[in-house]
Amino acid sequence: MKKPIVTLAVFLIVLQGLFAQKVLTNDERMEWWREARFGMFIHWGVYSLPAGIWDGRQIGGIGEWIMNRGKIPVADYQKMAKNFNPVKYDPDAWVRMAKDAGMKYIVITSKHHDGFALFETKASKWNVVDATVYGKDLLKPLAEACKKYGMKLGFYYSQAQDWNNPGGAAARRPTKEGWANPDSVIIDAYTKEHRGHWDPAQEKKTFAQYIDDVAVPQVKELLTNYGEVAVLWWDTPTDMTDDAARKLQAQLALQPAIITNDRLKRPNFPGDHKTPEQRIPNLKELDGTDWETCMTMNGTWGYKSYDHNYKTPETLIRNLLDIASKGGNFLLNVGPTELGEFPQESIDILAKMGAWMKVNGEAVYGTKASPWGLFEWGRCTKKETKNGTVLYFSVFNWPADGKLTIPAFSNKVIAAKLISTGATVKTKSSGTMLTITLPSKATDAIASVIRVDVKGKVENKPVQ
Numbered sequence: 001m002k003k004p005i006v007t008l009a010v011f012l013i014v015l016q017g018l019f020a021q022k023v024l025t026n027d028e029r030m031e032w033w034r035e036a037r038f039g040m041f042i043h044w045g046v047y048s049l050p051a052g053i054w055d056g057r058q059i060g061g062i063g064e065w066i067m068n069r070g071k072i073p074v075a076d077y078q079k080m081a082k083n084f085n086p087v088k089y090d091p092d093a094w095v096r097m098a099k100d101a102g103m104k105y106i107v108i109t110s111k112h113h114d115g116f117a118l119f120e121t122k123a124s125k126w127n128v129v130d131a132t133v134y135g136k137d138l139l140k141p142l143a144e145a146c147k148k149y150g151m152k153l154g155f156y157y158s159q160a161q162d163w164n165n166p167g168g169a170a171a172r173r174p175t176k177e178g179w180a181n182p183d184s185v186i187i188d189a190y191t192k193e194h195r196g197h198w199d200p201a202q203e204k205k206t207f208a209q210y211i212d213d214v215a216v217p218q219v220k221e222l223l224t225n226y227g228e229v230a231v232l233w234w235d236t237p238t239d240m241t242d243d244a245a246r247k248l249q250a251q252l253a254l255q256p257a258i259i260t261n262d263r264l265k266r267p268n269f270p271g272d273h274k275t276p277e278q279r280i281p282n283l284k285e286l287d288g289t290d291w292e293t294c295m296t297m298n299g300t301w302g303y304k305s306y307d308h309n310y311k312t313p314e315t316l317i318r319n320l321l322d323i324a325s326k327g328g329n330f331l332l333n334v335g336p337t338e339l340g341e342f343p344q345e346s347i348d349i350l351a352k353m354g355a356w357m358k359v360n361g362e363a364v365y366g367t368k369a370s371p372w373g374l375f376e377w378g379r380c381t382k383k384e385t386k387n388g389t390v391l392y393f394s395v396f397n398w399p400a401d402g403k404l405t406i407p408a409f410s411n412k413v414i415a416a417k418l419i420s421t422g423a424t425v426k427t428k429s430s431g432t433m434l435t436i437t438l439p440s441k442a443t444d445a446i447a448s449v450i451r452v453d454v455k456g457k458v459e460n461k462p463v464q
């Protein structure tokens, strides 16, 4: 007689376990993201093959837009894509480079506006497995590598614009933005009549059909077949409807801890964070909502063979500090080549950023915005601890007189040191101002960080 009771008890315990899965609060969901502060954006697709050049002409604008800017017919673009063969693709090396740079998450374009899926999909033949000689899912091995190295993985997905799958939207761009096409008047008249489309093949279905047949099933695949997906990064809500947005948003339930941005459909789908692009907001723009600046290292997201206009590691490290000092995240882009390699310039930048982060990363990870706003000589970030507050002063411009003065400072200092050497620095508090006496030379030409531990909380000061 005992047996059925035991079975019932086991059944109830299992059932309880299933339903006990904790629903995360927003703060709990955002915790790792706020701690991370620094991530890698990857724009990769078949556009890396023409790499900014079509029919021997340099096409204007960003590399991943070549099909639209060049008004390339669907059949020609798909013919080109057959030769996509990234035999040097090494996702393990990619993830290691991101990790060594100090990045804590990766967001990769699973499908950009050209509609090409980097993954195996039943919703469309326009994907790496069916439409290229390479023939293998590119996201699976990346997901495995991310898991191996403890790197969070997110997917960028162009939910509305899709220039190859029929019915997808196309933002209208004048022909002159691509090249001096002699047929520009006719083409521009056509795109005006056809909501940005330039090829009848793009309009064989309605937008609603595209959403049901391609976008929704693909998002479902992405959120089902690749293990934990940390971020869904929507982009350009061209022609989006609330109805379409609701259907896409419903898929997110497949990954209850997922974080999404504000680009699904404005204004009714704000997501978890804002996405200033190619710029760092000023203090007055910030309203307490989480935010992430995405930025290119050179002038393009997708690879362009002739764009060598890279920002310096100094600019990018200081950008990261500027962003952290305002409480945001930095999503820094790499555009791999058609063979699957990071451009050498990006590799070098990542290595330099990594070297800095290895020494000074604690001034970035898990920090909150500066209580003072910006300083002329650098930036500040803070961490609240059980015993008080840790302040990080990152000095860009070393003071000629060796003195750093922090106004409106009333907390008691417990300790102060340079984090690169561990050397103690002298501090003097007047009750309303702190003076830090520094060594004669900066310890780091890009940013030397001074850690000051103080008692109690440091309240925000009025922004100048």
Ligand code: FHN
Pocket: 043, 062, 064, 065, 235, 236, 277, 294, 301
């Ligand atoms: O049109 C895209 C562009 O190609 C790129 O992907 C960026 C990244 O934020 N988003 C769009 C422009 O806002």
